[in-house]
Amino acid sequence: MxxxxxxxxxxxxxxxxxxxxxxxxxxxxxxxxxxxxxxxxxxxxxxxxxxxxxxxxxxxxxxxxxxxxxxxxxxxxxxxxxxxxxxxxxxxxxxxxxxxxxxxxxxxxxxxxxxxxxxxxxxxxxxxxxxxxxxxxxxxxxxxxxxxAGPDDIPKNFSQQTMNLIIDFLANQTAPLSAEEIAAGVGISRVTARRYLEYFVDLGRVQRTMEYLTVGRPVHRFKLVL
CATH class of the missing domain: 3.40.50.2300 (Response regulator)
Known part of the structure; x- marks a missing residue:
């Protein structure tokens, strides 16, 4: 092309x-x-x-x-x-x-x-x-x-700055990460990271996969959709 x-x-x-x-x-x-x-x-x-x-x-x-x-x-x-x-x-x-x-x-x-x-x-x-x-x-x-898209129809209590930080962080990653890892990388709480990530999944901007561990609960991992 x-x-x-x-x-x-x-x-x-x-x-x-x-x-x-x-x-x-x-x-x-x-x-x-x-x-x-x-x-x-x-x-x-x-x-x-x-x-x-x-x-x-x-x-x-x-x-x-x-x-x-x-x-x-x-x-x-x-x-x-x-x-x-x-x-x-x-x-x-x-x-x-x-x-x-x-x-x-x-x-x-x-x-x-x-x-x-x-x-x-x-x-x-x-x-x-x-x-x-x-x-x-x-x-x-x-x-x-x-x-x-731009900051149109952002959910209540969401911050455009936080959204940009998460997207910019994910853009630099080569492998899917957990919400905890993303929270640590961005500098926000895991609960906040999870809320934003679920929103991005609904928009189609982030892909969510599940990793099954030998011990404990499975872990959700997130990757930017390009």
């Missing part, structure tokens, strides 16, 4: 360069352009082939939400991942209604960025090979959005 062609839309030159380096550090992605405002983004997509846009919301003259709405109005065949400091529920809800495939809240770590891009790449590899999609394929399309 050819590399995924990426356009980065970010008005801060330093952040744009970081996003470019992070994107090109993930296998299967090539940055074909970097622009600093919405008008330039719309013009670029109209003239050149782009598969994915990494889009900030706080842009001069036209916000990322407005750019996204215009892309959808034009029916441009391009996917969008929002990378932005916008975290209020109203803005995030507007963004998700426009059909983004991912939402990364600033500030973020490379592990989080990579996990979202790899989930998107996996989705493309599976679906573009097929003419018709089965129910499980459609479910996978929606699970990519769930795993990459």
């Amino acid at each position: 050819d590399d995924i062609r990426v356009l980065i839309v970010e008005d801060d030159p330093m952040v744009a360069e970081i996003n470019k380096k992070f994107t090109e550090a993930v296998t299967g992605f090539t940055v074909v352009g970097v622009v600093k405002d919405g008008a330039a983004a719309l013009a670029f997509v109209a003239q050149k082939s782009v598969d994915l846009i990494i889009l900030d919301n706080y842009l001069p003259e036209k916000t990322g939400v407005e750019v996204l709405a215009e892309l959808r109005r034009r029916d441009q065949p391009v996917d969008v991942i929002m990378v932005t400091a916008a975290d209020d529920s109203k803005t995030v809800s507007r963004i998700l209604r426009q059909g983004v495939v991912g939402y990364i809240a600033k500030p973020f770590k490379f592990e989080r960025y990579r996990a979202v891009l790899e989930a998107y790449r996996s989705f493309r590899e599976k679906t573009l090979k097929k003419t018709n999609l089965a129910q499980e394929d459609i479910d996978e399309m929606f699970s990519v959005r769930q795993r990459s």
Whole structure:
């Protein structure tokens, strides 16, 4: 499969360069352009082939939400991942209604960025090979959005910061871990870790397996779904 062609839309030159380096550090992605405002983004997509846009919301003259709405109005065949400091529920809800495939809240770590891009790449590899999609394929399309979503509809008494800490920690692990091990690694209680992990399992972002021991109760282990 050819590399995924990426356009980065970010008005801060330093952040744009970081996003470019992070994107090109993930296998299967090539940055074909970097622009600093919405008008330039719309013009670029109209003239050149782009598969994915990494889009900030706080842009001069036209916000990322407005750019996204215009892309959808034009029916441009391009996917969008929002990378932005916008975290209020109203803005995030507007963004998700426009059909983004991912939402990364600033500030973020490379592990989080990579996990979202790899989930998107996996989705493309599976679906573009097929003419018709089965129910499980459609479910996978929606699970990519769930795993990459922003802080919309977070359960009461849940913290976005704690959620990010757990996801970032799991992104660095190569083997499934118990809730106790994850709690120790993140620096939270086992009970708190278990609550968040069960929530991530329901979203499809974390996979839960059971390890049967020779002595004692079986242990649930958790691994980030990529």
